[in-house]
Amino acid sequence: MKYAYVYVLDTMADWELGFVIAELNSGQYFKRRGSRLPVRTVGASTRPIITKGGMTIVPDLTVDEIALEASAVLLLPGADTWKDPAHGPIVEKTKQLLDVGGNVAAICGATMALADAGLLDYRQHTSNSLEYLTLFSPAYKGAARYKDEKIVTEDNLITTGSAGALLLAREVIALLDLFAEETLEAWYNYFTTGNPKYFQVMMETLQDSNSV
Structure with missing residues (x-):
């Protein structure tokens, strides 16, 4: 896996992928110390987009440049503009990625798409x-497979609602096997509770992994 793809579009919810892209791109808590998974932004075109928070993002790549590989990971944020036909190509690319075993994580409005x-x-x-x-x-016919849960992972697809940013990060990290299990548990507990004891536990898990 060379890098993670993040689809960017106007009105995208900046915060929904904040945790996951920071951890993938920095690699700061990876069990393979010194490694990282660089994040590349993907757009319907190379035109700059404006996020819901008012930030301007110039896409690194266009949809046709996404490699159809089983090791790929594509992150799809929520946005108010998913109904725009311009996003049809990324939805088709998502289908192709899932078909070859690639990993996809969709949050909020992206699940509607x-x-x-x-x-x-x-x-x-x-x-x-x-x-x-x-x-x-209106075209949705999957009600029988809907789970009334905060996050659902089936094989290589992760879905969650608008409040699932931290859960999505945890599931992506787990799916890609990037953190040691003990590190991920402490990381999640720390950001869920804010209790500094979990940060200390997380640091200790990293020291333990370095000593092995």
Whole structure:
């Protein structure tokens, strides 16, 4: 795996991928010390996009440059503009990635885009709510596979709702086997509770892994 792909589009929810892209790109807690998974932004074109928080992002790549590899990971953020036909190519690329065994994580509005394309009809999944998908995606036929849970991982697809940023990061890290299990547990507990004892535990797990 050379790098992680992050699809960027106007009105994207900046915060929803904050945890995961920071950890992948920095590699600061990876069990393979000194390694990292650089993050590359992908756009429908090379035109700069404006996030919901007002930040300007110039995509590194376009959709056609995403390699169809089983080791690839594609992160899809929520946004208010997923219904724009310009995003059809990334949804098709998502289908192709899933078909070859690539990894995809979708949060909030991105789950609606997958529902529109029928990609959730035969996979267990979640979203903001079942009502959200049925209301905003008339083509959606996956209600029987909807799970009323905060996050769902089935094989190589991760789905979550708008409040699932930290959970999404944990599941992506686990799916890609980037942290030691003890490190990931302490990392998640620290950012969930803010209790500094978990940060200390996390640091100790990194020291233990360096001594092996």
